[in-house]
Amino acid sequence: MLFSELKSKEVINIKDCKRLGKVADFEFDECNGCIHKLIVPECGNKFCNLFKCDQDYIIPYKNIKQIGPDIILVDICT
Numbered sequence: 802m803l804f805s806e807l808k809s810k811e812v813i814n815i816k817d818c819k820r821l822g823k824v825a826d827f828e829f830d831e832c833n834g835c836i837h838k839l840i841v842p843e844c845g846n847k848f849c850n851l852f853k854c855d856q857d858y859i860i861p862y863k864n865i866k867q868i869g870p871d872i873i874l875v876d877i878c879t
Contacts, residue, residue, distance in 0.1 A: 810824060811871065811873070812841050812858070812872070813875070814879060815874050815876050816877065817879070821858050822841045822842055822858070823841065824840070824841055825842050826839075827839050827840060828840070835862070838859055839860040839862075840858070840859055840860075841860065843858055858877070
């Protein structure tokens with residue numbers, strides 16, 4: 802999967818069915834290429850690019866439950 806495909810997916814929290822936003826970045830291990838964390842801007846709306854968000858959702862890989870064709874399901878406490 803390309804990063805451009807990953808960042809176009811909506812991130813949904815399965816605990817409360819809340820839309821968190823879209824993937825903005827990720828952290829990975831340079832040695833083995835495995836993703837460690839997804840980074841989703843907290844504001845999660847169309848104005849996020851215009852206004853700087855103060856915080857981001859940092860989602861560890863272990864909390865990613867499923868990556869589907871349109872969405873990524875995660876299990877986090879917000």
